Structures are given as C-alpha cells and as structure tokens.
Amino acid sequence: MFPPAMAGYDRAITIFSPEGKIYQVEYAGEAVKRGWPTVGVKCRSGVALAAEKRKISALFDSSSLEKIYIIDDHVAASPSGLLADARILIDYARDIALSHRFLYDEPIDVEFLTKAVCNLKQQYTQFGGARPFGVALLIAGIDRHGARLYQTDPSGVYIGYFATAIGAESGTITEFLEKNYKFDIDMGECVELAVKALASAVEVTDSSSVEVAYATLEEKKIKKMSADEVSALLAKLGLLKKS
Amino acid sequence: MFPPAMAGYDRAITIFSPEGKIYQVEYAGEAVKRGWPTVGVKCRSGVALAAEKRKISALFDSSSLEKIYIIDDHVAASPSGLLADARILIDYARDIALSHRFLYDEPIDVEFLTKAVCNLKQQYTQFGGARPFGVALLIAGIDRHGARLYQTDPSGVYIGYFATAIGAESGTITEFLEKNYKFDIDMGECVELAVKALASAVEVTDSSSVEVAYATLEEKKIKKMSADEVSALLAKLGLLKKS
C-alpha cells in the first residue's frame, strides 16, 4: 500500500516523482510483467525467438493469435504486455521497414528500426494526454552487422542482449539463460536453448503453446516454425505431452 | 469496495494503475458483462451466431432492435454492452468493408476487418479526452481462409475462438459450450448448439427473444433466420413456449 503523501505522483501523466521516476512508465512495466513471456537468443549462427501462447480457454483458436510477428523478411518482433498496444507498434514497425525498402531499396538495419519504434514510445512518456505503451518487444533479425537482438521497454529504452526474456517469469527464464548460454552454438542449439529457457518457467507442452522463429546469418530470413516442426522439437526435448 | 488510496487510479482516463491495469478499460468490460449475451460457434461447415433479445417492456417492438448486424455479404457482428457504442462500431465496420470492396473488388478478410475495428478501440484506451468503447463484439464470417469467429473486447484485443460467448451469463454459456462443443458437425447442428448454449443461461422462448444468423462455407453468405425459422428451431429444440 502507498502512503497518502505519495498518492499523487503516480496518477498525473508523465510527471516526475520526487525520486526522479515516472510512475506511469513504471506501471506500464507492470503490464509487461503480467504478459506471456517471450525469449530471444543470439548465437554464432543467427538469432532465435520462442514465445509462450497460453490456452485462454478450451475453445480458444490458438492459430488466431500470433506472439511472433514478421516485421520484414529479415526481422521479427515478439511482444509481452498489452496485446492491443503491441499491435499498434508492430504495424508502426512494419511501416517503417517498408518505407525504408521503398526509399533505399535495402533492408532496414535492425537497430535503426528498433530506435524508430522506441522514439515513438518515448513520446508517449513525455507528453500529456496519452498513456505510455504498456508493452515490451524483443526485436530480432539479421542485417549487415550480423545477428541482432534488442529488448525495448515502455520508457523507450532499448538494449542489445545475447539472450534475454520479457514478460511473466522473465526472472526465472533469465537465470536459466545465464546458466546455460553459450555464444558458440549452431542455429539448432540456439532454438533449443530458447525453447528450453521458456520451458524452465512455463508449461510448454504442445505446438499450440509456443511459437518459435529464427534467422541464420547465411539466409538472413526470419522463419517461423510450423506446428509440426514445433512438435518435433518439443518431442526431441522431451517436453511434448501426449494428448 | 475500494480502499481510499486506490480511488484515484480508476478515475483518470487512460492511465495505468500500479498493477499495470487500465481501470477505465476494465470498467468498460463491466458494461459488456451487463449486456445481453450473444453466442458464436464455428464448425466444419461454417459459423453461427445466436443473440438474446430481452423484452424491455410489454409494448416494446422487438423488430425494431437488431442484435446481429450484417456488416457485408459474408460477415456479421453481434455486440454486448452499450448499444449506442455498438452502433458506432458497426457503422465503422461497414465503412471499412465497403471501402475494401470498392478498392479491391473482393470481400474483406474477416481478420483484417476485425483488426481495423480493434485498432479504433485501442485508440480510445490510450488517449485522453474520450472513454473506451463499452462494447464487445463477436465478428463471424466466411472468407478465403474459411470460417472465422473473433471476439473483441473494449481494450482492442481480438482473439479467435471455435465457440464463445460475450455479455451477461457468458460464464455459464461458455461452460455449456466447453461440455458440448464438437468441430465436426454440420451447419444445422452448429446453429442448434449456439441456440442451446444461449438457452442454457437465459430465457429463449420465442422468436422475439433470440436472433440467429449463420454462414456456410459453400455459400459464403450470412443469412439471418426469419421469425418463422427461429420458431421452428425453438420448437424442434423444445424451447418454444406456447403463447
């Protein structure tokens, strides 16, 4: 519970508290922490993403809900937090990437794309009349600098990682990654590490509960694994539950 | 009852609470929960909607009030919540669908339409100066991907379901659906399931208290059942009350 004297700082939009914090941004971070987790891993050969999809109900059509979005041929994003907010940012990122191809006839750099998305996020933390975006994104891809993996947060900050996780249980997943991460692995091991990290914290038991995508340095293309490929992978990892 | 210290978060428009929730969106959800229920069911052969219409008063002209709206030839929507808000979204959806036909000379994809409606909803959750839409919609239709059934909520999130319900008693109806749902049924069984699910929670006793619509994969056209067809169906299901 908050003491009475503090009650004001977190209500007014985009103002500082006496400690120099912007509570609305921190609370937006809480929305992220309640989101389904997503994991990203970068390695010698490329980069992989694995994202949980929870079974909202028995009759939920899991194929209707994406947790990993292709932004452009060479870059994908996976959100945690408010899904409606995520959709707005994903559309924005796709516009930015498409414009870049149109103007310069080349794929956009992953960091340049990430920065554009985060500049939009920052605006929503500084001006009144709107709330911050309640969503974090992992943005992963291959560009002329190699494999790239960025984590963005509601404040508009983005940071590169070798491996990271956002959303619920991201603490547990990150611990798993810190214990098991190696850079010098191939793409298959990289994907497996991402899925195992996710499985260390949440139930990943069939192809409807996880999405997986990856891109290799050679191909420079994001590929989303099919349900069959995911099932095979889960079986290989001993995670697949017989139905 | 809310403790005093919490009172502030739910009053200011579109800001986060310390738990990362947007109370205005959650309260808009309460308006949905007070709405008359509507049910959607997808099956091998198509998709069906059944919506309750309550007898507001003895002299109420039930024919004046629609609960299932044709958006385009191939897609319909049924709302729960504030009916005036629903009307705005229905008109918006019709504009989107019509523009699509005009521009591309083909029916709009059901998900594309749903996303457009939900992006509008999301805007009303992020910017100040307006409240969120207090309405959920079931959007059902047939497009090149087959039968589609989406549930949208006031936050702007949409999710696909095999069968689902919104509005008052949606919990009871959903339980009924989970127990009785099968995908591999024909259109007639699908419509019956929708109506029985609705009748499991609310009074459905004559053709003025329920609207029914369906679309088959072959015809790709939404058809609303006439009062006579509804009466016959209710009689068949043993629901019709002799007047």
Added chain:
Amino acid sequence: MFPPAMAGYDRAITIFSPEGKIYQVEYAGEAVKRGWPTVGVKCRSGVALAAEKRKISALFDSSSLEKIYIIDDHVAASPSGLLADARILIDYARDIALSHRFLYDEPIDVEFLTKAVCNLKQQYTQFGGARPFGVALLIAGIDRHGARLYQTDPSGVYIGYFATAIGAESGTITEFLEKNYKFDIDMGECVELAVKALASAVEVTDSSSVEVAYATLEEKKIKKMSADEVSALLAKLGLLKKS
C-alpha cells in the same frame, strides 16, 4: 446520499464507474425524468403523439411553446427534458431530413433520421469537453415501412415501441398503456388512447395543456390538432374542465 468513495465517478465527464456505468448519462436521464411527459401510440392505422404543456404561470403564453415539433411532412418529434437541448436536436433533425429530400428527392426513413440524431447524442457521451444532451425524444412518423415510433434516450440508444411515454410520470402512463393498448384500432381511437394515457397521470383539462399530433398510413402526413379539435376531443373524453 453517496458514499465518499463513489463521489468521483459521477463528476468526471464521460468515464466509466466500476460497475460499467456512465454516470453523466444516467444523470442526464434524471433531467428527462423531470420533464413534462409525452406519449406515443402506434396502431394499425398510423401513429399518434400527445404531450403535456404545463401552465408555467398565469400569464404564460402557452401558444409560444411547442411540445410537438414537425420535423418533416411525415415525421414529428416530442421531447422531455431540457428544452434548450431539445431545440438543438430538433434543428439537427430538420437539417438531416431536409438534406435527405434535397439529395434523394424522397422523404427520409424515420429510423434513418432517428439514428442520425442518436449518433450525435452518442458522441456527447464518449468525448470529454461537453456534457450529454439532457433530453429524450419520441420520434413518430410514417414511411415506406409503415408507422414508426421510436424512443431515444440521452445515451444515444433508440428503441421502437408500440406505445410508450417519456418524462415525468412515464411509469404511471406506461402502466396505463400496457393495460389498455390494442394494435387493431383506428386513428381516432389511437389518438384517444394517447390522450387518456397522458391524462391518467397528469392534469389535461383544456387545449392549452396538451398538444396532439397524428399521422395516418394513407395520408403519410403529420397533423397537429388545433385548439378547437383538442377541446372537442377532451370534451368527448370527459376531461375538459369548464372555465
């Protein structure tokens, strides 16, 4: 009296309370409930309106105040609530109806007109910076679909009725209508029913205390009864007080 914790929800414009209600809309409804009542009755032969006019003061010029407004040849509206707000909506309705005639060279459908007025009302419930309209309208007319009678409320909802009442004592009047309503009556009986319903709850004793209008399916024209016609009708119904 409201408990302290509730005090905030009804003050801020166009936001939801925890129960999903928009208090400003509900309070606007109170302004309607304080308005002079108006009654509408639809029958086999057409539709009738009867509206009370109270004697504000002994020197009040009752001819200066209309309670039933002709919107177009075939449609009229009668408000309860804030009269200055009503005037704005009446003017808006007249513009809509006139534009329709000008553009399509045909009378506007009554429901189409009603929806346009209610969409305007809805806007005032969703956006900040203005209050909802504190007025309900009965809109009655004849169009290609037959006789039409709609009741609109401050939220922007409209619903069709066979017979209904708005304003002060509308509960008592509605009870009277429910007991005495028949669809299969002629225009004269329809007008009499409307006036008797009104007289069941308020003092209707001479031609300056009630306005009456009706439209038959054959003529498709709204006619307002003259003072003499009203006096004759009241005399026939035994309501006329000798002065």
Added chain:
Amino acid sequence: MFPPAMAGYDRAITIFSPEGKIYQVEYAGEAVKRGWPTVGVKCRSGVALAAEKRKISALFDSSSLEKIYIIDDHVAASPSGLLADARILIDYARDIALSHRFLYDEPIDVEFLTKAVCNLKQQYTQFGGARPFGVALLIAGIDRHGARLYQTDPSGVYIGYFATAIGAESGTITEFLEKNYKFDIDMGECVELAVKALASAVEVTDSSSVEVAYATLEEKKIKKMSADEVSALLAKLGLLKKS
C-alpha cells in the same frame, strides 16, 4: 450550506448533478436574480417594456447606462444580470437582425431572433471551457405575427408571456401583474401597467430611475420614452418624487 458530498457537482463546468441539474446554469440564474428588474407587458395594441435603473452613486451619470436596447426598428431587449454579458448578447442580436434585413430585405421575426440568441446561450451550457451567460433578457417587438414578448434565461430556454418580469423582486412584480393584467387595454394603459408593476417592488421616482419603451401594432416601431415623457408618466401615476 451544501453538504460536502455535493460540493463537486457545482464546480465542474457544464456537467449534470445526480438530480439531472446543471448547477452552473442554476448559479448563473442567481446572477440574474441579483440584477435590476425589468418588466414586459403585451396587450391588444402592442407591447411595452419598463426597466429599473438604480442610482449607483450620487455622481453616476444615469444617461450613460441603458437598460433597454433597440435591437432593430421593431424589436428591443432589456437584460437583468451581468451587464457585460448582456452587452455581448445585445451585439449578437443586432448582428443577427441586421444580417436578416440585408439578406431578406425584411424585419426579422421576433421569435427567430430570440431563438438565435438562445442557441448561443445553450452552447455555453453544454461545452466546457466557458461559463454560461449570467443574464436573462426580455425581448419585445412587433412582427408579422403581431406583438411578441419573450423571456430568455441562462439555460437558453425562451418562453412567451403576456406579461412577465426578470431580475430582483421579479416575484413581487409578477404577482402584481397576475392581479392586474388585462389583454384588452390600449398602449397607454399597457405602458402604465408595466411601470406600475415595476413600482410595486422597487423605487421608481424620477426619469433617471426607469427606462420605458413600447411598440404599437400600427407603427411596428420601438419607441423609447424621453426623460420628459417618463416624468410626465410618473407624475400621472403619482410616483414622481419632487426634487
């Protein structure tokens, strides 16, 4: 004194209280009740206005302050309430009347003019960012419909009267009018009635403490009485105080 829980409703601009009232409009009405009174009387032969002018101080130049304003040849207005607000409405009315002559080459109908002024007033009761006009107006004139006398209030409502009063002591003056009013009098008697009604409640003792204007059906012109004419009238009525 107001109980604490009520304190909020009357502070926020243009919102409804739980009883469906708009307090800002009601408080603006208090400004009217504190204004110097003005009286209007309509009769068989025309219409008359009489307005009090208080001696603000011994050195006040009463000729500098008008209480009855000529709007156009055939119509005048007399305000009670905030004089600076009145000036804005008077100028607005003059613009409307002048435009009408310019566009249609005929005098504006008195009700049409009154409605235009009241529509402006209504806007200030519905939108935030401004307060209502704190002024009521009597608008009197002769048009093709005969003699007209309207009373407008801060809510934007206008109502026709045979005789009425606004401002301080308007209750006492109205009582006097109700006891003494006759329609079938000539212009001279009409003017006398207006002045006597005013004198029944406030001190009317010389030509600097009252303004009088009238218009006959034959001439259709508003005439303001000169100081000498007013003195003669007061002398005739036994009101003139010897100085």
Added chain:
Amino acid sequence: MFPPAMAGYDRAITIFSPEGKIYQVEYAGEAVKRGWPTVGVKCRSGVALAAEKRKISALFDSSSLEKIYIIDDHVAASPSGLLADARILIDYARDIALSHRFLYDEPIDVEFLTKAVCNLKQQYTQFGGARPFGVALLIAGIDRHGARLYQTDPSGVYIGYFATAIGAESGTITEFLEKNYKFDIDMGECVELAVKALASAVEVTDSSSVEVAYATLEEKKIKKMSADEVSALLAKLGLLKKS
C-alpha cells in the same frame, strides 16, 4: 476566512458560485483596490484626470512611470491595478483609436472606444485558460457628444460618471467628490477639484507624486500638465511641500 465548502468556487476560472458571483472577477477587483488611486471629474467646460504616483523608492525615476496615458488626441486613460495588465489594455485602446481614424478619418467616440476595451475584458471573464484583467481604467475625453468620463472594471462593465475615483482609498475620494462636486465650474476649478479629491486621501506633495491631464470642450485635446504646471497648481492649493 472562507469556510472549507466555499473554497472551490473561487479557484476554478470563470465559473459561477452558488450566489451567482464570479469570484475570479471579484478577486481581480481586489487588485484594483490595491492600486494607486486615480480621479476623474467632468464639468461644464470639459473633463480632468488626476492620478497618484507613489515614490516606490528614493532612487525611483518617477518620470519613467506614467499613470495617465494619451490614447488619442482627444482621449486619455488612467489605470488602477496591475500595471502590466494596464499596459496591454492601453495598447489595445490605442490600436482601436488609430484604426478608427484610419478607417473613418475622424476621432473615435469615447464610449465606442470604452466598449471595445470592455468587450475584451469581458472575454477574459467568460472563457477558461486565462485570468481576468486585474485593472480598472478611467477613460476621459471629448467627442461630438461633449465631455465623457467612463469607469471600467475587471468584469467588463463600464459606467459613466460626473466624477469618480478608482484604486486605493477610492471610497474616501468619492466621499470628497460627492460633497464638493459641482457641474457648473470652469476647467481650472475642475482640475483643482480632481487634485483636491486625490489629496483628500493620499499624499500629494510635489509634481512627482501626481499626474494631471484635462481636455476642454473648445480645444478637444487632452493636455498633460508639465511638472512646473503641477507644482504651481499644488502651490496654489497649499499642497506643495517645500523640499
């Protein structure tokens, strides 16, 4: 001290209190009452202004500060209240007067000018987002109607006087004027009366503590007295303190 329940009405800009008052305007009036006083006197021969200038400090350059501003050849204004606000109104008045000469090639009527300034003031009392002007003005001049003297206040009201005072001690000064005022005096006596009235309430002991201006009906030009002329006048009146 104000009781707690009242605290709200005077804080919000431009809204009415339950008694129909606009507190912001009344508080702006307090700023006027704290201003240095200024006196205006009208007589048979013309009009005169006398304004106090206080010695802010020993090293204050009294010649740098005007209390009587020439608006146009034939009209001057003298403020009490917030001097920065006064400057804005003075500039506005000069623009209005200059435009009039430019457009019509004749001096502006003093009342027309006064009304223009007061309409601006009124706007600042009705709309949110700005405070009222905290200044009153005496506006004096000669036009085709003769000598004119208006007092304006922060509400936008203006009233003509034969003699009046604004600012600190205006009560005392007005009492003096009421006892000693005569209309039938010449310009010299008029100026003397203004200065004596001022001296009845504040220290007027040398030419740096008072500004004097006047205009005669013959010349129709505002003249500001020089320091020598003021000293001679003060000497004549026995007010000059030997330094």
Added chain:
Amino acid sequence: MFPPAMAGYDRAITIFSPEGKIYQVEYAGEAVKRGWPTVGVKCRSGVALAAEKRKISALFDSSSLEKIYIIDDHVAASPSGLLADARILIDYARDIALSHRFLYDEPIDVEFLTKAVCNLKQQYTQFGGARPFGVALLIAGIDRHGARLYQTDPSGVYIGYFATAIGAESGTITEFLEKNYKFDIDMGECVELAVKALASAVEVTDSSSVEVAYATLEEKKIKKMSADEVSALLAKLGLLKKS
C-alpha cells in the same frame, strides 16, 4: 506555513487569490530573490552595470557564464533568477533590437525594447498552460533620450531607476545605493559606485566574480570591462584579494 484553506490559490496557474494577488507571479519573484545580484547606476555621464558571478565550483570556467548581455550596441541587460529563462528573454530582446535596426535603420529606444520584453512576460502571467518567467532583468543603455536604466520583474512591470539592484541581497545593496548615490558624478565614479554597492553585500574579490559594463552619453556604446580592467578597478577599490 500556509493554512489549508489557502493552499489552492497558489497552485493553479495565473488565477487571482482573494486578495487580488497572482501567487505564481509572486513565487516567480522568489526565484529572482535567490538569483545572483546585479546592480545598475545611472549618472550625469551615462549608466553602469555590475553583476556578481559566484564560483559554483573550483573547476567552474567562469568565462563561460555571462551575467551581462549585450543586446545591441547601445543597450545591455543583466538578469537575476532562472538563467535558462533569462536566456530566452535575452534572445527575444536581441531579435526585437535587430528587427528595429533593420526596419528603421536606427537604434531602438531602450524603453521601447523594455516594453516589448515585458509584454512577453505579461502574457505568461495571464494565460494558462505556462508558468511566468522566473527572472528579473536590469536593462541599461543610451538612446536619444539619454541614459536609461529599467528594472523589470516577472509580472511584466518595468520601472525606471537612478540606481537599483535585483537578486539576492538586493535589499542591502539598495540601502547602500540610497546612502551613497549622487547623480552628478562622472562615468568612472558611476562604475565604482555600482561595484562598491555590489561589494557591500556579496564577495567581490577578483575579476572572475564580477562583470562590469557601462555606456557614456558621448559614445552611446555599451562596453564590457576586460578581466584586467576589472582587476585594476577592484585593486583601486581595495577589494582585490591576492591569490
């Protein structure tokens, strides 16, 4: 400490308190009182400014910080209060002076320039959405009227002085000036008086702790003294501390 009932007046921007004060302007004045002091002195031969520069830290580059700004050849300004606000006003003043030269091919009058700056300041005290400027300026120069010295404050008021001081300890400095001021001194004595007045209240011990500027009537040019000149002056006055 403020009593609770007063707490509201000083928080809302640009509104009057019951005593007719604008607290935001008064609080902006507190920012001025916390600023480093600056002194201005006018004499027979011209005008001088002396401004303190505090040693913020041992490694502070005092040459990077100006306390006296050249606005145009013939006029300078020295602020006390918020330095970032001062910069905005200085730039504004330079634009005004430059435009004047460009348009009229002559140096701007010092009062005209001062008035332009103060009109900008006034705007920030009357409109919501921004705070007043938290800075006072001494503006000194030579124009066709001779030597000019104005003090401006956050309200937008400006007043001419023979000698004055703003900022911290301005009370002490003003006392010194009042005791020691003479008009009939030459430029050297004038500069010395300014520096001695400053030194009477704060530590002025070397050329990095004070800036000095002056303009003579003959040259009509503002000259800032070099560090060597300042050191020589301080040595002459016995203020220079040996390092």
Added chain:
Amino acid sequence: MFPPAMAGYDRAITIFSPEGKIYQVEYAGEAVKRGWPTVGVKCRSGVALAAEKRKISALFDSSSLEKIYIIDDHVAASPSGLLADARILIDYARDIALSHRFLYDEPIDVEFLTKAVCNLKQQYTQFGGARPFGVALLIAGIDRHGARLYQTDPSGVYIGYFATAIGAESGTITEFLEKNYKFDIDMGECVELAVKALASAVEVTDSSSVEVAYATLEEKKIKKMSADEVSALLAKLGLLKKS
C-alpha cells in the same frame, strides 16, 4: 517525507513553489543523479570524456549501448539520466549540427550547439502538457575558440567547466577532480585523469564498463577509443581486472 501542505506544488507541471522552485525540474534532476556517471576534462591540449557502462546483466551486449555519442566530427555528448530522453536530445543536437554545416559550410560552435539543446530543454520546463527532459549532458568539443566542455541540466542551464562529472557519484568524482586537476597536461594525461576520476567512484575494470573519447586542439576531431585501447589504458592505470 513531505508535509501535506507541500504536496501540491510538486505535482502540477511547470509551476513555481512558494520558494520559487520548479519541483518538476528538481525531480528531473533526481533522474540524472540516478544515471550512470560520466566525466569530462579539459586541458591545454584538448578535451576528454569518460563514461561508465554498467553490466546490466550477464548476457547484456555492452556493445549495443553507447554512453558517448558523436554529434559531429568535432563535438561529442555524454548523458546521464533517462536514456530514452537522452536519445531525443542527441538526435536534436545532430540535426542542429548538420544544418549548420549545410547552411554555413563550417563546424558549429560548441556553445551555439549547447545553447540550442538547452533552449529546447527550457521550453519543457515552462509549458504545461509535457515533463522536463530527465537527462543531463556533458557536451565536449573543439571549435575556433579552442577546447570546450559544457554541462547542461534539465532546467536548460549550461555552464562551462574545466572538469566536471554528472550522474551517480558525481560528488565523489568531482572531489577527485578538484584534488587532481591540472590544466597544463597533455592529451594522454587528460584522458587518464578522466578515467581515474571515474574509477575513484565506480567499478571500471574492463573495456566493456567504460567508454572514452577525446579531441585534441590540433586534430579537432572526436575520437572514441577502441576496446583494445581502453583495455591498454586500464592496464596502464592498474584498473584492468583479469578475467
């Protein structure tokens, strides 16, 4: 903890407290104090910057995060505080510098650039609707005036220093600089002093935990040291930790 009566001043955006402070600016300063520290040192030969980079997590890709940004060939900036805010200011500075080269075909003066950035910052402290930038910047470079080192803060103030630090532990670092600073050192010593100052307060143990940049008067180009150069330097200073 703040006493209740103070609670209001620090919540409303950009208004003054009774002491003349703008709390939002002061709280933004707290965000700066929580930032990773950065150090700047100016000497006879040029200017150097050293900035800490903390290991956010074991898998953080430190190469993805810059703490020293090249603005133009000859000028760099290093922020402490909110990194997303810093990015906006860095981009703004780059635009300003680029436009200058484009318009004048010469490098921008470092102070001119600093002033432009700080004017932007100032705007965010004076107008409502947005919060101040929560970031301080050290801006260092070489221009025609020689080596330049400015510290900017959230209020929009900038001040030149010979050596300074911002961010966490800046007090400790400044103390170190004050004890050890000499102007008359060469570039190598200057860089070493900056790194040692940083290391006096925070852990600087390998090339991933510090960024270093410098510019000499001869070359007038900012050079960022490579990881190897940094490692060598740390080794030389005995700071490098064996991994």
